[in-house]
C-alpha cells in the first residue's frame with residue numbers, strides 16, 4: 001500500500017487542555033476511526049486543523065506538536081480571522097446551508113470567498129511540502145473543495161481522491177451559488193470523487209453538465225485532458241468497536257438503572273449535533289402531536305434528546321438552540337407533571353460508552369434530519385443492538401435511508417406522519433421489531449467504516465494516473481516534428497483547427513488559419529491533408545484552391561489535388577438512410593433547439609443549443625433507439641461532442657491514411673492531429689513511426705496531447721520558427 005496523505009479540515013484528534021497540562025487524544029468520530037487503520041498501515045500523514053490552540057503557552061504548544069508528530073498528524077493552525085471567515089464564514093454559513101437546501105440561511109454578501117480560497121491554498125501548500133512521489137492523497141469534505149484542483153496544478157501527476165461527507169444538492173440549488181464553477185473545477189482536480197449515495201453522484205453530474213457542459217459517461221468525466229471518476233461509497237461505522245460496548249456489563253447495568261428510573265415508560269431517543277439540518281424542532285412537534293392526540297400516552301413516554309453543542313459562534317446555530325429550548329419548555333410545560341416531564345433535553349456531548357448505553361436502552365430511535373449526508377447515528381443505534389430489539393424511525397432525507405429500508409422511513413417535514421410513525425414503532429410486535437433490526441444490522445455490519453475506507457482507497461489506487469498513462473506534451477511532439485526531414489500532416493478540422501460554433505456553417509476558417517496553412521505549405525518538405533466529417537461541398541468551398549488532399553465525410557469522399565474530381569469509397573450501402581431520417585426528424589421536433597444535418601452518406605443530429613442536461617439525456621435515448629431499430633443494418637451510431645451521427649458501416653477516417661500518404665518520400669514523418677472519437681480511427685491506421693496528437697480531453701490512443709485548437713495552432717506555428 002502506498003503512503004496515504006489524509007487531508008481534512010479537522011484533525012482526528014482533540015487537544016485537551018487542563019490546568020497545568022495539555023494532551024492530544026485521538027477523537028472517536030466516524031472519520032477518525034474509519035481512517036485510522038489505513039493511516040497506520042500506510043505509514044502516511046494526516047494534515048488538518050488541531051482546533052483552537054490560541055490559549056496555549058509556547059511550552060504547551062510545543063508539547064502538542066510533539067504529540068501530534070507521534071500520531072503522524074501535521075497541524076495547520078488557523079488564525080482567529082480564518083476561523084471566523086473560512087470555517088464559520090464560507091464553509092458553515094454558505095456551503096453547509098447550500099448543500100442542505102437552505103438557501104435562505106446564506107448571507108447576501110459573498111465576502112468570505114477570498115479567505116476560503118486562501119485557506120484552501122494553505123492546505124494545498126502544506127500537502128505539497130509533505131508529498132513524496134507515489135503517495136496517495138485523500139482530501140475530505142466541503143471545507144476543502146478547492147484543494148484537489150490546487151493540488152493538481154502543483155502536483156500534476158499525483159493520485160488524488162476527494163470525499164464529500166454532506167449532501168450534494170440538485171443542480172438547480174447548486175446553480176444559485178456565485179462561485180459554483182470554481183468549486184466544481186476545484187473538485188475536478190481529483191482522480192476520484194466520492195459521495196455517500198447515487199443521488200448525490202447524479203446531482204453532481206447534473207451540475208457539471210449545466211455549469212461546465214461536461215457529460216458524465218457512467219462514472220467517468222473527461223476534464224482538462226484527464227479522466228475523473230465519480231462514485232457512491234456509503235460510509236459506515238466501526239461496528240467492531242460498538243459491539244463489545246453494547247455487551248459490556250458495566251454499560252448494561254447503567255441501561256438497567258435508566259430503565260428502572262423510567263419504569264412504566266417507553267423510551268424515545270434522539271442524538272445529534274445541535275444543527276438546524278437535524279430536524280429537532282419537527283421531531284419535538286411530532287412527540288407533542290402524539291401526546292396531544294393520544295392522551296393514553298401521556299405520562300408513559302420519555303423522550304431523551306441529546307444535542308452536542310456545535311458551531312456556537314454562527315448566529316443560525318444560536319437561534320436554533322433558542323428555538324429548541326423554547327419548544328422543549330413548551331411541551332414539558334403542557335404535558336409534564338410534578339414528578340415527570342416528557343422531554344429530557346441534554347445539551348452536551350456524551351462519550352461513546354454513554355451513547356451506547358442510551359442506544360441500548362431506547363425503545364424507539366428518532367433520526368429525523370430534514371437533510372443529512374449520511375447520518376451515522378442511525379447506524380450506531382443498530383450496531384448497539386445485539387439484542388435485535390428497538391425500532392429505528394429514519395428520515396427519507398438522510399443518506400442512510402438509501403441503505404436502511406428496514407427502518408420506518410418518514411418524511412421529516414410531515415409532523416403528523418412522524419407522530420404516526422412513532423406510534424407504529426411503539427406498538428410494533430416483537431417479531432417485526434426483530435426481523436427489521438436483524439436486516440438493519442446485517443447491512444451495517446457488511447458495510448462498516450473499514451469497508452468504506454478500503455473500497456474508496458482500492459478504487460483510487462486502481463486508477464491510472466496521468467504519469468502512468470504516459471501521454472506526452474505538445475512541446476515534445478514539436479521537437480520531433482522539427483527534427484524530421486520531411487513532414488506530412490493529417491489534420492482534422494472541427495475541434496482541432498477551429499473551435500465549435502453554434503451551427504456548423506459558422507465555423508468557417510478565419511484569416512489567421514488561412515495564413516497559417518499557406519505558410520505551412522510554403523515550408524520546405526511539408527505537405528498536408530484535411531480529414532474531416534464535413535460534406536465535400538464545404539471542404540471544396542473553403543480549401544478547394546489549396547494544393548492539399550481533402551477527405552470529406554470521414555473519408556467517404558476524397559480529392560487529391562485542386563481541380564481533380566471527388567471520388568467516393570466503393571461498396572458503401574445507404575439503404576438504411578431513408579428509414580433513419582424520420583427517427584432523427586422526430587427528435588428534432590421534440591427537442592427544441594436541435595437540428596438535423598444531412599450529408600451524402602450520413603445523418604447528424606446536433607443538440608449543442610439545447611439545455612445540456614436535457615440534450616444529453618435525449619442523445620442517450622436516440623442512440624439506444626437507433627441501435628435497437630437498426631441492429632443488423634450496415635450503419636454505425638457515433639456519439640460526438642453534442643452530436644449523434646449515423647454513418648455507413650466501414651466508412652471511417654482510417655480509410656484515408658493509405659491514399660493520403662501514398663507516394664510520400666521515404667523518411668517522411670506522418671503526423672495526425674484530431675480531437676474526437678472519429679479521429680481515433682485515423683490514429684489506429686497510422687503507418688509505423690507515425691506521430692499521433694490528441695487535441696482534446698478525451699481518452700485517446702494518441703501518444704501526445706495538446707489542449708484544443710489554440711494549442712494546435714501554436715504547435716503548427718512552432719514549425720515555422
Ligand SMILES: Nc1ncnc2c1ncn2[C@@H]1O[C@H](COP(=O)(O)OP(=O)(O)O[C@H]2O[C@H](CO)[C@@H](O)[C@H](O)[C@H]2O)[C@@H](O)[C@H]1O
Pocket residue numbers: 028029030165166235271272273306307308348349350351355372373374375376377380
Ligand atoms: N450528542 C452527541 N454526543 C456525542 N456524540 C454525538 C452526538 N451527536 C452525534 N454524535 C456523534 O457524531 C458522529 C457523526 O454524526 P453524524 O453522521 O450523524 O453527523 P455529522 O453531521 O456530524 O457528520 C457529517 O459527516 C458524516 C460522516 O460522513 C455524515 O454521516 C453526516 O451526514 C455529515 O453531516 C457520530 O459518531 C455520532 O455518534
Ligand SMILES: O=P(O)(O)OC[C@H](O)CO
Pocket residue numbers: 010141165166310311
Ligand atoms: O464540527 P465541524 O464543524 O468540524 O463539523 C463536523 C461535521 O462532521 C462536518 O461534516
